[in-house]
Amino acid sequence: MLAILAITTPIFLLIGIGYMARWSGVIQREQLQGVGIFVLYCALPALVIRALTQQPLGEIFQPRYLMAYGLGSIAVLGAGLILCLKLQRQPLNASAMQALGMAASNSGFVGYPVAAMVIGSPAAVLLALNMLVENLLVIPAALILAEMGNQQGSNVWHTLRQTAQNLAKNPILIGLTIGIVIASTGIVIPPPIDKAIHMLAEAAGPAALFVIGGSLFGLRAQGMMRDVGQIVVGKLLIHPLAILVAFLLMPDIEPLYMAGALLFAASPMISIYPLFGQRYHLGDVTATAMLVATVASFFTLSLLIWLMTLGGLLAF
Template identity: 70%
Template sequence: IIIPMALIIAEMGSHQGSNVWKTVKKTALSLIKNPVLVGLLIGICLAVSGIKIPAPLFKAIDMLAEAAGPAALIVIGGALFGLQVKGMASAVGQIVIGKLLIHPLLIFIAFYFVPGIDPLYMAGALLFAAAPMISIYPLFGQRYGLGGVSAAAMLVATIASFFTLSLIIGLMSLFGLMHFE
């Protein structure tokens, strides 16, 4: 749900300046062609329909899936190589603070006000919210002209998450969210 919503917002932002209907049309056309959304849609259709993929095709898809992570890291490394970080600190700082501190805080507040939530679900949601962004983040940033900033933010967030995750796990333990029966 999050990735398609983020793509919709990014596409709409990239088509600013047009009238509303032109923006909606351009956004819809861009999203229909987006391989991430096409892949998600095909996966959902296969899961819902119960259609089984033939073994050779499944093996090929599985091999591509296993190569996606390392390929994404190569792209991220390429984006970071030779990157001029001057003037980027403010944007990177805002992204990292938002992802590692504000996002978990908002998730905690949202879960706190929902009665009867199992502490296991709250702990899982907080840990996912406190984790750094996934490796596809800089790839999306690159598509919208923010590859360098997003790659740098991911690098800083990954390093800083050692400290913020430790803090959040400590706080969760202190307040009894890490004790499961």
């Protein structure tokens, strides 16, 4: 167990440093946003490009992995919708936002740093694969449903078009496209550019964790117990369980890839989740859920790593 805590504790110490930097006034909100922009638009795309160009594309592209992770995530999204929309009679936009919090992981800012320390270099490949599932499937589906709820089902084609335009500007997807083009055409990256990409990629994990910690400053976990509780349980427990079932049903999946998928799935929700929530009048619920899930994930991720070690998926 001490070996597991040696992995997870530095990650959450970096989150704590980000929080303390905001609390002490060393860094202001606007400056923290600048670090976040650097991570989102520079470091993470570089990480994805490096992951896609370090080995043959055929070895990176894993259809069975994409199918298993996609099916597990969509199953959780659907279950969250049924719970909120049908059983609790919440509006469609609120139901879609709560379901999104259960099904979309913070793969870049939390999942990757954790997975990189546990499984090593394959974590970057899994990051690219998970980003495909999240950015092309889970997030668009939830946003389209939420927008349909806002518009009471009208102008669906406009919603689809607007979502597609937003996806085309997504820096992670741009990095994915560049990486796939380079890997599939055999283009040789000049050494100075390759070195710059490598340096940016190395900065992604620590900077992302710092941003997460700073973003948690000022959030208050009060009230809204039912909604926050079910989002957090859905994200930290139900999502990894659904991914586990999906991977067990999928043949010929490498155990290391299954372990990595579980670590990504057990991470808190995407960092921009509260921004989505604000658009649909759920800013307080989504921000509080992210705070609670991030704090709780220290314990749940440590427990998951311990269980995977007992089960033989990981070795320390």
